[in-house]
Amino acid sequence: MHSVVLIKQVPDTTEVRMDPKTGTLIRTGVPSIVNPYDVHALEEALALRDKYGGRVTVVTMGPPQAKEALRKCISFGADEAILLTDRAFAGSDTLSTSYILTQAVKKISEQHPVDLVLAGKQAIDGDTAQVGPGVATRLGFEQLTYVVKVEGVDLEKKEITVHRLLEEGREVIKTKLPALLTVVKEANSIRYGSLPHVMRAVRYDPPGWNQAFIGGDLTKMGLKGSPTNVKRIFPPPTRAPGEIIPGGKEDPAAAAALLVDKLTARGAVGGKGAAQ
Amino acid sequence: MSGNERFDCIVVGAGPAGTAAALTLARAGVKVVLFERGEFPGAKNVMGGVLYSKTLNKLVPGFWKEAPLERPVIEQNLWMLSSDSVAKVGYRSPRFVPGHAAEGGVPDEGPANAFTVLRAKFDRWFAQKAVDAGALLITETAVEDLLWENGKVVGVQTGRDDGKVYADAVIVTAGLHALNSLIPKMADGRLGIKPEHVALAVKQIIALPKEKIEDRFNLPAGMGATIELVGASTSGLTGISFIYTNADSISIGAGAMLSDYVKSGKHPYDVIEDFKAHPAIKPLIAGGEVKEYLGHLIPEGGYNAVPKLYGDGFMVAGDSAMLVNSVHREGSNLAMESGRLAAETFIKAKERKDYSARSFAAYRDALDKSFVLKDLRKYRGIQHYLDSHPQIFLSYPEMVSEAAFRFLNVDEAPKAEHEKMMVQAVTNRRSMMGLLSDLWAGWRATR
Amino acid sequence: MSVDASRSAGGGPAPAAAPDVKTQAQGATIATGTEAKRLSIDDLLYLIRYNPDDRGHLRVINDDICREKCVKYGYACTRFCPAQVYKWEENHVSVSWEGCIECGACRIGCPFANIDWKYPRGGFGVSFKNG
Ligand SMILES: Cc1cc2nc3c(=O)[nH]c(=O)nc-3n(C[C@H](O)[C@H](O)[C@H](O)COP(=O)(O)OP(=O)(O)OC[C@H]3O[C@@H](n4cnc5c(N)ncnc54)[C@H](O)[C@@H]3O)c2cc1C
Ligand code: SF4
Ligand code: SF4
Numbered sequence: 001m002h003s004v005v006l007i008k009q010v011p012d013t014t015e016v017r018m019d020p021k022t023g024t025l026i027r028t029g030v031p032s033i034v035n036p037y038d039v040h041a042l043e044e045a046l047a048l049r050d051k052y053g054g055r056v057t058v059v060t061m062g063p064p065q066a067k068e069a070l071r072k073c074i075s076f077g078a079d080e081a082i083l084l085t086d087r088a089f090a091g092s093d094t095l096s097t098s099y100i101l102t103q104a105v106k107k108i109s110e111q112h113p114v115d116l117v118l119a120g121k122q123a124i125d126g127d128t129a130q131v132g133p134g135v136a137t138r139l140g141f142e143q144l145t146y147v148v149k150v151e152g153v154d155l156e157k158k159e160i161t162v163h164r165l166l167e168e169g170r171e172v173i174k175t176k177l178p179a180l181l182t183v184v185k186e187a188n189s190i191r192y193g194s195l196p197h198v199m200r201a202v203r204y205d206p207p208g209w210n211q212a213f214i215g216g217d218l219t220k221m222g223l224k225g226s227p228t229n230v231k232r233i234f235p236p237p238t239r240a241p242g243e244i245i246p247g248g249k250e251d252p253a254a255a256a257a258l259l260v261d262k263l264t265a266r267g268a269v270g271g272k273g274a275a276q
Numbered sequence: 277m278s279g280n281e282r283f284d285c286i287v288v289g290a291g292p293a294g295t296a297a298a299l300t301l302a303r304a305g306v307k308v309v310l311f312e313r314g315e316f317p318g319a320k321n322v323m324g325g326v327l328y329s330k331t332l333n334k335l336v337p338g339f340w341k342e343a344p345l346e347r348p349v350i351e352q353n354l355w356m357l358s359s360d361s362v363a364k365v366g367y368r369s370p371r372f373v374p375g376h377a378a379e380g381g382v383p384d385e386g387p388a389n390a391f392t393v394l395r396a397k398f399d400r401w402f403a404q405k406a407v408d409a410g411a412l413l414i415t416e417t418a419v420e421d422l423l424w425e426n427g428k429v430v431g432v433q434t435g436r437d438d439g440k441v442y443a444d445a446v447i448v449t450a451g452l453h454a455l456n457s458l459i460p461k462m463a464d465g466r467l468g469i470k471p472e473h474v475a476l477a478v479k480q481i482i483a484l485p486k487e488k489i490e491d492r493f494n495l496p497a498g499m500g501a502t503i504e505l506v507g508a509s510t511s512g513l514t515g516i517s518f519i520y521t522n523a524d525s526i527s528i529g530a531g532a533m534l535s536d537y538v539k540s541g542k543h544p545y546d547v548i549e550d551f552k553a554h555p556a557i558k559p560l561i562a563g564g565e566v567k568e569y570l571g572h573l574i575p576e577g578g579y580n581a582v583p584k585l586y587g588d589g590f591m592v593a594g595d596s597a598m599l600v601n602s603v604h605r606e607g608s609n610l611a612m613e614s615g616r617l618a619a620e621t622f623i624k625a626k627e628r629k630d631y632s633a634r635s636f637a638a639y640r641d642a643l644d645k646s647f648v649l650k651d652l653r654k655y656r657g658i659q660h661y662l663d664s665h666p667q668i669f670l671s672y673p674e675m676v677s678e679a680a681f682r683f684l685n686v687d688e689a690p691k692a693e694h695e696k697m698m699v700q701a702v703t704n705r706r707s708m709m710g711l712l713s714d715l716w717a718g719w720r721a722t723r
Numbered sequence: 724m725s726v727d728a729s730r731s732a733g734g735g736p737a738p739a740a741a742p743d744v745k746t747q748a749q750g751a752t753i754a755t756g757t758e759a760k761r762l763s764i765d766d767l768l769y770l771i772r773y774n775p776d777d778r779g780h781l782r783v784i785n786d787d788i789c790r791e792k793c794v795k796y797g798y799a800c801t802r803f804c805p806a807q808v809y810k811w812e813e814n815h816v817s818v819s820w821e822g823c824i825e826c827g828a829c830r831i832g833c834p835f836a837n838i839d840w841k842y843p844r845g846g847f848g849v850s851f852k853n854g
Contacts (some may be wrong), residue, residue: 015772017853029852031772035490075416161805189777192438198417313845320825321854395854416846435844453827453842469831476828478805480767481853525853534832537803538796544805546762553761568853569767571805571826633785 001054001153002112004105005078006119006135007038009062009069013124032198034069037120039076041183043149043190045118046077057078059104061089061097067206075193075201082108086210091223092192094126098134099225103216104209105139116160117180121146129182136180144173147181218232283309283412285622286432288419290403292608293594294449296335296613296615300697302409304623308311310403310411311434313418315416318399321451322479322572323396323608325394326502328625329387331609336405337617341386344397347521348373348388351493355556358677362556366503373499383482392500392520392527394481412673422590426633429589436530445631446590448619449611454596471535473598475515478544479529479551480552482564486524492560493521504605507673508554511547511714513540518562519560526561528552544571574607575600579656585643586636591618599643601651610648617642764807766820776847779820781808781829782839784817792835800838824841824849 011030019026034042045056058073059067061084071079086102092100106113117139122129127147136143144162151161151172161174165184193201211221219225243262248255263269285301287294290312309692314320326349333422333608338350353366368553408412423431423440448454452474485494490687492499509517513626515532526568530548537544575581575598582598585591593599594611601610621639625631643649785791789798795803798816800809806822809829825848832838842848 012772031850192436193438195417195434195441198436199412201413202412202414294813313842315850317844319850320848322851323854326767396851397854399854411752418845438769449826453830474831476803476805476826476832534803534828537828538799538832538834541797541799541802543764543802543807545762545807549761566762566767566770568770568851569824570771570851570854571824571828573826573828573831 001048001052001116001155002054003048003054003116003118004108004113005038005042005045005056005058005073005113006101006117006124006132007058007060007062007073008035008120008123009033009066010035010123010125018084032068033063034072034124035120035125037122037124037183039120039187039190040185041118041120041181042073042078042189043188044075044147044181044183045116048116048150048153050145051153057082057108057112059084059101059108061092061100062099063103064208070206071201071204074204075198077197077226081204081206083206083208084214085208086212088211088218088222091226092126092221093228094130094134094225095227096221096225098131098138099216099220100214101131101135102138103214105135107209107214115158115177116165117141117178119180119182121184123184123251124217124259127182132180132182139180141179142175142177142178143177144175145182147183150181151185153177185256281441283307283441283444284626285309285619286419286441286443286446287411288446288454289313289430289450289596290401290406290413290415291321291399291451293596293615294447294612295399295402295406296612296621297447297449297593298413299335300413300616300619301622302406302466304619305410306623306626309405309443310413310431311417312403313411314415316396316400316415317413318396318486321395321399322477322570323395323477324477324529324605325392325522326390326605327393327398328390328606328609331612331616333387334525335400335612340391342401344393344401346392346394346499346520347495349390349392349502350376350388350496350499351501353501353503354501355505355509356509356673356676357505357509357554357556358554359508360673361677363673363676363680363683368501374498385394390502392433392502392522392529393520394527396610397717399638403623412530417466419450421526422448423548427585427588434590444589445622446627447615447622448590448592448616449594449615450595450596452573452595456547456715469575469577469581471538472533473575473581474531474534474575475531475576476534476537476544476570476571477529477531477574478548478571480566481522481529481568481671482526482528482546482561482571483524483567484526484561484564488555488563489521489524489526495521504704509548509551511542511635513537513547514541517551526564527562528557529570533576534573555580573588578604579649579652582649582652586621586633586639587632588633591621591636591639593618599648599652601655610651613648614643617646617648623703641648743792746756768806769825771822772850772852773821774847775821775848776843778844780841780843780848781818781820781823783809783818784837784839785814788835788837789816790814793837796834800833803832 001105012033015030018025049056050183058070058078058081060070064085067083070083074079082104084100089100103202105117108114117135118130119186133143133145144164146165146237148165148170149163151163153160158177159174160177160179161172163179164171164173221258245255260269284307287298287308290310293311295317299307301308319674329340335630349525351366351368353364356363371389376388403413418435419432420435421433422429423433429446431440432446433440490497495501504521507516510530513532514535515529515530520527530551532547551557577598583592585597593614594609597614599610599614600607618639621636621642623634624638628635793799798811799817801811805826805828806824808819808823809816823841827840829838
């Protein structure tokens with residue numbers, strides 16, 4: 001069972017502040033982390049390896065600094081972690097990124113055929129949730145998003161059964177391998193890497209793969225391959241805070257009366273508007 | 277796998293002491309691993325922020341040209357705060373900052389006497405020096421215990437699976453709390469830190485534009501000042517507060533004996549907020565944005581609290597050995613020096629292949645001869661002194677304020693009268709000689 | 724009393740031994756008006772970066788000791804802990820270990836050695852940006 005995990009290095013958004021004047025994100029001095037959802041995808045892959053054997057390969061596209069994120073994945077126990085880095089990749093949007101990652105997965109398959117690709121549900125710095133599905137489509141893999149549990153894998157039949165977290169509840173699906181899963185946080189809790197893994201990570205130098213190595217159509221990569229246009233980034237308009245009516249526990253009748261008064265005053269209930 | 281990997285030496289904790297040790301060992305070709313529990317070296321570390329150059333320059337000559345330093349210190353001050361006033365003593369000299377007085381560029385002449393630093397940045401840089409020299413730095417990994425065999429330390433147990441690592445010796449530089457967790461098992465049992473042995477310090481980083489800092493502290497461009505304060509700055513607790521200028525922020529903090537905190541029931545965050553609101557302090561930080569809130573303990577036990585410094589297979593350095601010059605300001609340099617000396621002792625022991633207590637006794641000798649224990653011995657009485665002279669912290673600042681006010685207030689009384697009143701204001705409460713000797717010793721103690 | 728009840732966010736009575744000093748600095752905050760807002764402990768904790776673990780590293784060993792012996796200290800840890808990790812809740816001390824800044828004051832300062840104190844696991848806990 002060979003799993004490939006797609007990860008992204010992102011700024012720790014809990015530390016990112018927005019410049020209220022320009023509307024842009026202030027990223028200077030903000031520490032980088034592995035996209036939290038991706039860590040859950042990695043954990044799922046490692047758990048599958050624990051259960052069914054095989055290997056786990058991690059891939060990211062990014063600048064050389066992203067090696068730090070890859071080392072982090074090695075410290076949890078991944079077997080290999082590859083950096084896709086090339087000028088030609090710079091400025092990629094989700095369309096182009098999924099193309100480049102697809103090329104990489106194909107390349108990885110040449111050595112060790114890939115049974116499963118995993119990614120986080122979305123990246124916290126863009127929240128698009130497009131890259132995983134994009135890769136699945138290009139690879140022609142079955143696509144299972146919002147996976148909250150992997151029920152099991154049938155290695156003989158080449159089948160996987162997963163639970164998907166949907167708004168209405170859970171959906172249990174069985175499908176053919178190879179497949180691509182995007183994983184939610186509720187799927188698992190992250191393991192604490194063993195000391196040998198942590199020590200290996202410190203010394204690990206992730207192999208860097210460039211455009212020439214993974215091949216593919218140059219016009220589909222980087223700025224050229226990225227039709228997305230960001231028109232404007234802006235914070236959502238601040239809404240007036242809600243109001244909590246106090247005293248509901250002690251004197252529910254009075255609180256209810258107060259609520260009705262307030263709503264009436266706004267024309268939300270009673271009066272002509274609401275009666276119709 | 278590497279879990280069974282053997283090292284020559286294990287260093288526990290990448291603060292100034294541990295990094296100095298690992299750097300020295302790695303340079304001598306010793307196979308050394310440096311464990312740090314933080315996300316990176318410095319992530320857990322707090323100090324006021326004055327780093328003395330001399331010790332570091334021995335380890336990294338020319339460090340000031342590349343280290344992340346805040347400002348070279350050109351001026352040092354001692355302020356005594358009364359409830360609404362302040363008496364100031366200070367000294368500024370270009371001799372503190374050779375070469376730096378020339379505007380712009382990095383001076384070649386030599387480091388300033390001291391620099392302000394922020395530890396999260398500084399420690400990270402410093403640890404990288406050890407890594408560059410060949411030390412293996414393992415972060416996010418806590419050492420939970422020492423491994424013993426036949427009464428000898430033979431390695432460490434980390435908090436991870438397959439977490440044992442073995443070596444010829446272990447240097448413990450894990451800060452103050454090693455004293456109660458790692459070391460009691462090897463020391464003579466007289467340990468156990470008491471609330472009287474530590475100060476609890478809280479600190480804030482307040483961002484201010486460079487120019488504002490230079491205006492408010494009357495500083496030449498790029499230069500820094502330090503202010504230590506006693507009196508109303510710690511809400512009646514025994515302690516010292518500080519204000520240090522960074523490149524574009526101010527470090528402001530208050531440290532008081534933990535025993536006083538326990539007795540008084542005060543909240544540290546109230547103490548620092550009260551301090552910031554003092555009429556003499558408020559204008560210095562006005563308009564600044566608070567960026568971070570931090571807290572840490574400072575070992576204050578002094579010479580008499582120094583634990584056993586070595587044994588079969590181990591040595592202890594830095595805060596773990598209580599090597600802090602009692603009154604707040606010197607710790608990082610003692611840590612570096614002791615870490616370096618422990619490493620040098622190990623290097624000599626390695627030649628003899630003898631890692632026994634007898635072999636490591638040379639570490640104690642080296643410390644005895646260095647400024648580390650010489651200074652601590654010199655101030656050995658200071659803890660007792662401060663305990664028996666609480667007025668230094670409490671009533672003196674009020675007295676000095678009273679005396680200064682009478683002397684400087686223009687009310688048409690003849691000047692001779694003023695002097696007499698001033699003397700009275702002071703001698704009403706303490707004898708003149710007592711005052712002078714208290715102040716002299718007190719001032720010396722903070723230096 | 725130096726311990727202003729309105730600000731004893733940690734809860735519990737003031738310790739009997741508290742000296743009767745009211746510093747004027749406290750008075751000064753009242754007069755400062757709007758421009759330099761006095762920060763509450765919640766404001767301050769909000770500024771800190773944490774890597775929270777999924778398990779606690781601090782534990783009060785015996786609630787009876789707090790209840791029976793520590794009243795005279797005003798439940799010491801609820802007062803001196805710089806991160807207000809401990810709060811008195813009716814009949815015991817609650818422990819919000821997620822906010823701990825790992826100073827270790829409670830380990831040394833609890834008058835009855837009633838706190839089982841450890842650092843969080845390596846890599847977790849507070850991660851200072853400046854230090
Ligand atoms: C508020 C304050 C102001 C100060 N001001 C000054 C000043 O202005 N100038 C000055 O020179 N000194 C000052 N000091 C003192 C100075 O900070 C210390 O003396 C110095 O940091 C000691 O260095 P160290 O390496 O021994 O310990 P530390 O700096 O405490 O380093 C110990 C390291 O070990 C790590 N560690 C701890 N336990 C473990 C474990 N079990 N496993 C792995 N790693 C572990 C820690 O994360 C840390 O990185 C101040 C201290 C404080 C608290
Ligand atoms: S200080 Fe100790 S005894 Fe007192 S309330 Fe806290 S845990 Fe309990
Ligand atoms: S270690 Fe410090 S911050 Fe953490 S709970 Fe104890 S006193 Fe509070």
